[in-house]
Amino acid sequence: MNYETLKSKFEKDGYVVINNFFDENDVEKLKNAGLKLTQNVPNEAKTVFKTSQNNQEISSYFMESCDKIGYFYEKDALDENGDLLVDQSIALNKVGHALHRLEPTFEAYTYNDKVSNICRALGLIRPTVVQSMYIYKNPGIGGEVVAHQDSTFLHTEPDSLVGFWIALDDSTIENGCLWVIPGTHKNDVHQKLVCDPKNKSRNQTIFQGTFPDYEQSAFVPVPVKKSGLVIIHGRIIHKSDHNKSQLSRHAYTFHVYDEASSQYSDKNWLQTKIGFKSLYL
Template sequence: MHDTILNQLDRDGFAVVEGFLRDAECEELVAAGLELTRRLPDTPPTVFSTTQPEHEHLKGKYFMESNDKISYFYEKDALDADGKLQVDPSISLNKVGHALHLLHPIFRCYTYSDRVKALCRALHLAEPAVVQSMYIYKNPGVGGEVVPHQDISYLHTEPISPIGFWIALEDATIQNGCLWMARGSHKSGVHRRMLRSPGDRNKCIYDKPAPVYPESSFTPVPVSKGTCILIHGNVVHRSAANRSAASRPAYTFHVVEKKDNNYSEDNWLQEGENAPFLNIYTTSQML
């Protein structure tokens, strides 16, 4: 099995690990995600949308300081022109991140589980560390599109690229916004980077215009509940908006190799006193 995963990741830029979580475990994470919607902060909502011009959400202090917090990001279609909620709070969020793996007992439990440690060993990672985590809602009707991108654009490491762990908590279908992969694109280098602005710590800039990818490059990857998709940091991937009646929640986190590997000082997300990049092998599941 481990050789198959490595071969898939090397050949395609992603690997599908079915049955990674049991149904009851998925349901526990979904319940935790729903509970987060009952604790919405009493602050002006921050929208997360990859289709906004130059990703406006990436320029705010709230986003830039979310590395060591549980922060809330809304769907643009959940708010009216005045920034007021126009849907039920339970379906208003795009995602919550970026330190669930450190600060939330349920998400921490699954992030530092023996199954994750076993997959990291299968990937031959010597000192793997989680640098960010997100609960992604992809709610019916309002779940937004995620445009084609490479994760390494935002979490640049070299020479070893980061690996995304993307876990479907319900069936992910073409209709409700499953992932689409540009198979083999991880072998084409780093196409674009988002960098911290030298003159403003609360702003990021891009080093190049957004690449344009042919639609024919992408293959849908529908998966069943509990499946984990391992995503090479350089593979181009996207997902469509969810205009169906079915939700498509996912829990995702990104792992980097710390041994003999450079994590860029220009990345928006940096290690901090309250958000250390902990070795997965030696980190407890419990808070």
């Protein structure tokens, strides 16, 4: 796909699929790095997600993960004592949100010429990475992600958020691929998650605005083969279903905004202390 087609497709639909974005070897390296994370989960992560713990602690752990490698369990993976109900290898929902700065493999495939070229094609002047996540969506246990806009969580003024979502397994309807409503990026950001101005510690967030009821029949599936990239506009409505299959659906995803043409909101939950780093170095 040439640059012009890519930009016009992105502007029309709010998402673009690029098959074979990375080669097989690169995908193996990313997947191995994701699997290695499952073997090194600090005990703290389990303690935080015990169902008996209070929300405040979960919220602090989440907030602090913006400059760290934080581990987030599937809701059905731990019992109320924080003990595993499933094998550790399939217990995580995701790891985030600074893999692109702190883990060399993810850093190499984020700060990467192929990624920069896509940003240039989309017309981003100074694309800056704000977060990254390894999403496991493991067989049987991988939970659904309800319909949302990514710009709800990472707002910039004007909105310039773009998501990169790289399939590390074949992603299918059966194992919980992405679903989108094409063209919905032309709508506003319906809701913004902001730090509660009443809470000085910034550890509580609230939603401002209302998310409308979109018809489930408006969603189209976006199955993509292992190594494919889905470029996601910050305002496109998207979701993914519970993985009820026997096959894993791992993905590496990160978000960029254009630092040259937009302002990152100081009300966003994610406020980095280590600083954001641009893709064009």
